[in-house]
Amino acid sequence: MSEPEAAGDNVNNEENNPPESKTENKNEEEQPEPPKEMKAVVLAGFGGLKSVKVMNKPQPAVGEGEILIRVKACGLNFLDVMVRQGVIDSPPKTPFILGFECAGEVEGVGEGVTDVKVGDRVAALTEYKAWAELVSVPAKYVYSLPQGMEFQNAASMLMNYVVAYILVFDIGNIRSGQSVLVHSAGGGVGQAISQLCKTVSDVTLIGTASKHKHESIKDSFAHLLDHGVDYVQEIKKLSPEGVDIVLDCLYGDDANKGYNLLKPLGRYILYGTSSIVTGETKSFFSFAKSWWQVDKINPMKLFDENRSVSGFQLRHLLYQQGAHEYVRGVVNKVFKMWENGHIKPVVDSTWAFEDVPEAMQKLHDRKNVGKIILDPNMEPKPKPKLQTKGSKDKDKEKEKDGKAVGETAAGESTDAEKENKEGDSSAPSSAN
Amino acid sequence: MSEPEAAGDNVNNEENNPPESKTENKNEEEQPEPPKEMKAVVLAGFGGLKSVKVMNKPQPAVGEGEILIRVKACGLNFLDVMVRQGVIDSPPKTPFILGFECAGEVEGVGEGVTDVKVGDRVAALTEYKAWAELVSVPAKYVYSLPQGMEFQNAASMLMNYVVAYILVFDIGNIRSGQSVLVHSAGGGVGQAISQLCKTVSDVTLIGTASKHKHESIKDSFAHLLDHGVDYVQEIKKLSPEGVDIVLDCLYGDDANKGYNLLKPLGRYILYGTSSIVTGETKSFFSFAKSWWQVDKINPMKLFDENRSVSGFQLRHLLYQQGAHEYVRGVVNKVFKMWENGHIKPVVDSTWAFEDVPEAMQKLHDRKNVGKIILDPNMEPKPKPKLQTKGSKDKDKEKEKDGKAVGETAAGESTDAEKENKEGDSSAPSSAN
Numbered sequence: 103m104s105e106p107e108a109a110g111d112n113v114n115n116e117e118n119n120p121p122e123s124k125t126e127n128k129n130e131e132e133q134p135e136p137p138k139e140m141k142a143v144v145l146a147g148f149g150g151l152k153s154v155k156v157m158n159k160p161q162p163a164v165g166e167g168e169i170l171i172r173v174k175a176c177g178l179n180f181l182d183v184m185v186r187q188g189v190i191d192s193p194p195k196t197p198f199i200l201g202f203e204c205a206g207e208v209e210g211v212g213e214g215v216t217d218v219k220v221g222d223r224v225a226a227l228t229e230y231k232a233w234a235e236l237v238s239v240p241a242k243y244v245y246s247l248p249q250g251m252e253f254q255n256a257a258s259m260l261m262n263y264v265v266a267y268i269l270v271f272d273i274g275n276i277r278s279g280q281s282v283l284v285h286s287a288g289g290g291v292g293q294a295i296s297q298l299c300k301t302v303s304d305v306t307l308i309g310t311a312s313k314h315k316h317e318s319i320k321d322s323f324a325h326l327l328d329h330g331v332d333y334v335q336e337i338k339k340l341s342p343e344g345v346d347i348v349l350d351c352l353y354g355d356d357a358n359k360g361y362n363l364l365k366p367l368g369r370y371i372l373y374g375t376s377s378i379v380t381g382e383t384k385s386f387f388s389f390a391k392s393w394w395q396v397d398k399i400n401p402m403k404l405f406d407e408n409r410s411v412s413g414f415q416l417r418h419l420l421y422q423q424g425a426h427e428y429v430r431g432v433v434n435k436v437f438k439m440w441e442n443g444h445i446k447p448v449v450d451s452t453w454a455f456e457d458v459p460e461a462m463q464k465l466h467d468r469k470n471v472g473k474i475i476l477d478p479n480m481e482p483k484p485k486p487k488l489q490t491k492g493s494k495d496k497d498k499e500k501e502k503d504g505k506a507v508g509e510t511a512a513g514e515s516t517d518a519e520k521e522n523k524e525g526d527s528s529a530p531s532s533a534n
Numbered sequence: 535m536s537e538p539e540a541a542g543d544n545v546n547n548e549e550n551n552p553p554e555s556k557t558e559n560k561n562e563e564e565q566p567e568p569p570k571e572m573k574a575v576v577l578a579g580f581g582g583l584k585s586v587k588v589m590n591k592p593q594p595a596v597g598e599g600e601i602l603i604r605v606k607a608c609g610l611n612f613l614d615v616m617v618r619q620g621v622i623d624s625p626p627k628t629p630f631i632l633g634f635e636c637a638g639e640v641e642g643v644g645e646g647v648t649d650v651k652v653g654d655r656v657a658a659l660t661e662y663k664a665w666a667e668l669v670s671v672p673a674k675y676v677y678s679l680p681q682g683m684e685f686q687n688a689a690s691m692l693m694n695y696v697v698a699y700i701l702v703f704d705i706g707n708i709r710s711g712q713s714v715l716v717h718s719a720g721g722g723v724g725q726a727i728s729q730l731c732k733t734v735s736d737v738t739l740i741g742t743a744s745k746h747k748h749e750s751i752k753d754s755f756a757h758l759l760d761h762g763v764d765y766v767q768e769i770k771k772l773s774p775e776g777v778d779i780v781l782d783c784l785y786g787d788d789a790n791k792g793y794n795l796l797k798p799l800g801r802y803i804l805y806g807t808s809s810i811v812t813g814e815t816k817s818f819f820s821f822a823k824s825w826w827q828v829d830k831i832n833p834m835k836l837f838d839e840n841r842s843v844s845g846f847q848l849r850h851l852l853y854q855q856g857a858h859e860y861v862r863g864v865v866n867k868v869f870k871m872w873e874n875g876h877i878k879p880v881v882d883s884t885w886a887f888e889d890v891p892e893a894m895q896k897l898h899d900r901k902n903v904g905k906i907i908l909d910p911n912m913e914p915k916p917k918p919k920l921q922t923k924g925s926k927d928k929d930k931e932k933e934k935d936g937k938a939v940g941e942t943a944a945g946e947s948t949d950a951e952k953e954n955k956e957g958d959s960s961a962p963s964s965a966n
Contacts, residue, residue: 191838272799273842275707357833366855367704367846372833398830401789401804404845406623408855410705411843413836414799423798423840 137161141478142199142234143458148188150382151459159199162231162238169218170210170238171226175257176476177203178458179290180351180376181417183466185230187384190417194230200458201232201476202417205247205256215241223247225256227264227429229421233455235478242426245433248441255440258290258447258473263436264429265373265416266294269349272432273371273412280346281306283337283363285356286376287323288315290448290473295349296322297445308337308345311468318471334359344368352377354392361397361411369410379466448472456482569593573910574631574666575890580620582814583891591631594663594670601650601676602642603658607689608665608908609635610890611722612783612808613849615898617662619816622849626662632890633664633908634849637679637688647673655679657688659696659861661853665887667910674858677865680873687872690722690879690905695868696861697805697848698726701781704864705803705844712778713738715769715795717788718808719755720747722880722905727781728754729877740769740777743900750903766791776800784809786824793829793843801842811898880904888914 137160144157164170182200184190205225208218218224224246226232226239247256270276282299286292287309299305309323310333316326325340327333337345346367348360351374361370378389399411419425439445450470453461454477461474569592576589596602614632616622637657640650650656656678658664658671679688701723702708714731718724719741731737741755742765748758757772759765769777778799780792783806793802810821831843851857871877882902885893886909893906 268799272707272709275704277704353834353837366851366857367700367860369842369844370833372837375834375837393832393834396832396834398832399843400825400828400830401802401843401845402785402807402825402828404843405785405804405807405847406845406850408846408851408857409844410801411831411833411836412801412841413833413838414840415837418838419798419840425798425840428799 140235141455142231143201143455143476144197145186145200147196148186148193148384151186151463153186153196154200154459154462156455156458157197159234161236162234164210164212164238166213167215167241168212168238169208169215169224169226169241169244170212170236171204171206171224171244172209172236173204173206173232173234173478174253175205175452176201176233176478177257177261177290178453178461178465178474178476179203179261180374180379180465183462184376184379186462187379187382189378189384189389199231199234199237201228201230201234203227203257203261204232204237205253205260206237209236212238212241217241218244218246223251223253225253225260227260227416227420229417233458233476233478242430243420245430245437248437251437251440254449254452254475254477255447257475258449259294259436259440259445260433261416262290262294262473263298263440263445263447264432265291265414266298267432267436268416269371269373269414270295270298270347273414274347274349274369276302276305276347278303278305281308281341281365282347282349283345283360284309284323284349285329285352286468287311287326288319288471289351289468290450290470291351291373293319293322293448293472294445298439301439301444306341308340315471334363337363347371349373351375353396354378355395357396361399361409364407364409366408367410368408369412371412371414373414382466450474452477452480454478454480454482572667573887574663575633575887575908576629577618577632579628580618580625580816583618583895585618585628586632586891586894588887588890589629591666593668594666596642596644596670598645599647599673600644600670601640601647601656601658601673602644602668602670603636603638603656603676604641604668605636605638605664605666605910606685607637607884608633608910609689609693609722610885610893610897610906610908611635611693612806612811612897615894616808616811618894619811619814621810621816621821631663631666631669633660633662633666635659635689635693636664636669637685637692638669641668644670644673649673650676650678655683655685657685657692659692659848659852661849665890665908665910674862675852677862677869680869683869683872686881686884686907686909687879689907690881691726691868691872691877692865693848694722694726694905695730695872695877695879696864697723697846698730699864699868700848701803701805701846702727702730702779705846706779706781706801708734708737708779710735710737713740713773713797714779714781715777715792716741716755716781717761717784718900719743719758720751720903721783721900722882722902723783723805725751725754725880725904726877730871733871733876738773740772747903766795769795779803781805783807785828786810787827789828793831793841796839796841798840799842800840801844803844803846805846814898882906884909884912886910886912886914 139158140161142157142159144155146153146155179202181202208220208222208224224244226244228237228239231237284292284295288311296307299307307323308325310327310329313328320326327336344363344365346365348363348370350356350360350372353372353375354377357372364370378392380388420429450472452475464470465474571590572593574589574591576587578585578587611634613634640652640654640656656676658676660669660671660675663669716724716727720743728739731739739755740757742759742761745760752758759768776795776797778797780795780802782788782792782804785804785807786809796802810824812820852861882904884907896902897906
């Protein structure tokens, strides 16, 4: 592990990296110190895995009402894949630092911040910028960690369990005896939903996931179905009257299927649109296809059928709709449940910043079971053989504004369309 | 009050009424006794108030799994107005006995019924046929009354509080600190919603109602608005960010307004369509207009906006979707809340069967505050002057299959369109 102050040193790139030791020797009165640098995962442009680069960036200043966090663990969410492809509404201008959640130690507090102090252990739901050694976050998005909660725990839990809690309890209003259909049962949110549902008596959980995951998640769900088969018929065999709650992170044809599987007073809840991600890069065709195949609903239809349709997107709720006090309440409840031993995050794997493309590809291909974590202090996987495979690859790596790492290890995206439809995403996602 | 067995005697109509005393003197072995008769409120044909007639009808037999109830009080709901007009889906063939709820004493139990015995005090949610001296109801729709609950209490509470409970708690999932917009605030359901919401701390209730009702219901709502004015602007003044829950029994333009008033994570719930009732008789135009003006919703819109849309219709839930066990659970919870003094039904007025048209007109014109009750043992209002007003009226009354009573007292429906939009309905209603 490298020391934080020497962070720039272990970044293997060609950027002009100001030598910090020399800067420190200069007369501070005469010349302002150039900003210190930090390592960050930057999206150079919307597109494929090659757009994801580890770069040196100036350390952020801590503004009024903000908290500067030295990041120890980050969460990777399906939302990040969608951001990379540009299939979200109002994307920021590239280049920018990726990432929506992290956990770490408070390194500085801005004016007006009273709840936390330097050295406190916190987690944050950031609007981008989380995948860096340091991030400055408005205090309203920062949450103190309970004693004993490790940074990896927090980064595994924060977004997934907040999303799952709101879906299951606040929107779903789950009650004893009910049944729930969960797509992407093996992902981070799927696993969180399963654990939260199990805190309610006599809830029947039905999950869809790729066949190869069934063995590893069989204890989380009463029934596991292969998303690739006709899961509607399978569910009708299990429960002819349908299910009480459908939690859909896929959209497209699964939205109509989910709605039609509802029992009286049932709720269909859309919280992601990952089915519009079909390949490594953006596909307007797949988005348009999804949009048109989903039935529009007149409230009169819901009235006749005694059904509810809901949408949930944490990103809009938190950063655009100002519901940070509400989300803080949910975080507190989730952390309390963790303290009481009612929930326990499942970590799939942990990755160095340099290996983010590989980690992203694993998520894209729905090969993870549980959460994928990034650790800014972790050494990247050695890949000497692959880097010397051909001069073509080498040339590409030497781009002026950073280095795409791990791209050959992650490999070019295969045609993921089929895999995708069986998939497991681990975060709410957005598209417009 | 007439004795139940002599019920036929006080019915003032021209039907061939078999003299019961003579029948009873005949030899029972030789000739089967002709069915005894009872007084009932019958819909002779879909249409205006003149279609509602008090008639003698054969007493119902009690079949397997059924309970025969001697009715002591009935509830009048807006649904009954819609049934009269024929603006519901799958209406029965006329003539039939009206009414969806009643309370009374068990007079007989069919084979297989074990929960109640003769003499028990019960209430029932019937599929029509409740407005009669006797009704035979499948046991699954019959509920035992708690000690001390009078028949009028039960008939006031049953449908309205079951609807309100499901809306507020099960679909609305109301929580402390939230705000609720209730249309038709003065009606039976509106008053029930208010009482149930007040069992949750710090809930802000906003109601719309005709101006003339505001004084009598001002204690039930924190804010009362005139439905006829621009209530959306008024609510935005009270709460710029909108409300958490909209409970809409009107449909039409109010559906769009309600949806657009939602806070993030807000719920719009449609539980009635009374705005399609504009005059005394059916209007396809008003239905079609409502249908087209309500925006259809793609779940993606809900996802972007963090909103829910729900529909609720007790009639479909109970009689078509088989949710009688669920409804029984709700009835038990409502009765328990009544026993604990948390809720107390508001009765607007009580009417004789003969005065049902007048009572219906009052409901249609939204002039009631609280529940309208029918009492089969009550003497009708005297109306000698009105009945002799003109020979034209008299001729009309002498129709071969019964007598329209109270029609002149109730008067022809005035143009109720404007009044209607300010209105207060007291039950979920249906239209297709």
